[in-house]
Amino acid sequence: MTRPADFWNSAYDNDTAPWVIGEPQPAIVAVERAGEIQGRILEPGCGAGEHTILLTRLGYDVLGVDLSPSAIDQARANAAAHGVPQVNFAVADALALGDDPAFAGNPPGSAPAFDTIVDSALFHVFGTDPESRAAYVAGLHTVCKPGGVLHLLALSDAEPGFGPRISDAVIRESFTTGWELERLDPTRYRGRVTAGVAEQAATLAVSPDGLVDVAAWIARIRRL
Template sequence: MTQTAEFWNSVYDDDTAPWVIGEPQPAIVALEQEGRITGRVLDPGTGAGEHTILLTRLGYDVLGVDLSPSAVAYAQRNAAGKGVPAARFRVFDAVRAGREPEVAAELGVFDTIVDSALFHIFGDDPATRADYVRALHALCTPGGFVHVLALSTVEPGFGPRISDTLIRESFGAGWELEELRPDRYHGRVTELTAEEVAKHGLTTTADGAVDTAAWLARIRRL
């Protein structure tokens, strides 16, 4: 499901992104509460910026990046509207950073990388997925951690879904997979997901929210 910046721009410009739920993912909130987020933090595929906003408010040194200029603009407006104007965002191509070391070097390195629903979009594109994982390795300090929250194939639902095997196989040499467990992901029903939600008979709340199976992985950079 790898898409161009123009596609991602369109979902933010039209407000049809099913992952824009107006708050951070509960799984990421729990990570912070468990003390799993430390040091300098990167939020790749920041989207609406909810996790960068959350962590900035809590005092972390965090940067949210996204391929889409419209996503970055959305995140900046979101941060201002939530009273966190200090939240930092920039346009950045993480896949390109895996192919061109000098691009990754522009950001420096991070102690913690929090990937919420980015990794799984490369599920059917092995070459691009490898580039992205290579970028994560370049951007993560040795001994640092990458946390991946990704939609899971254990049950039907909307969006690009991946298996635990794909996560294990993607993070091989240069990484140690410390934990991989089932979790949940919250989304919303928009025109991009309405057909899949109806097809699979997913339960939604009154405000159009839907809860679906996910993986949560903790991976240490060697």
């Protein structure tokens, strides 16, 4: 079962979100530096906006969306603090992206709006919910242009960690019809140890500033 907006709002309002680290994920930075991001970009589940802000500063046309109004408020505040006020953010349900004519055209799928999608730690939230996962993947397909690319960073169950961790099989099985999985590699995801994950993180190597790098997957998936 997916979480309601109030659940995510609470994580931002109370500063308990372990995924808010005050900087972009190194794995996403590496993707950009490799020249793998182009065209118009969507970041679903943008959270506090670190990647949308980074990519906007670098000159990309980016839209960051999140289900949580509190996340979007924080993202806009972060953009202003970083001197990038022109960043585009919106409140939107990642499970209903394909129903939005601004993203998918009317009828849905007639005019997909995005060349690149950057998913940093959203897909794995649906890892144990096949129905939501399928709806999310279908929505991504509807809003991504043919030939466009999804870059997916998700927590891995390959070793101890925290949060909703998934196997590589979940990624492989989810992106079949209409997609081509071009690359799927192990990587690391940087998180912050907060009260909500302290017990799960008890055996992990935590830096003095409370950050920890855990196992993750990074995938490059092309929309056919």
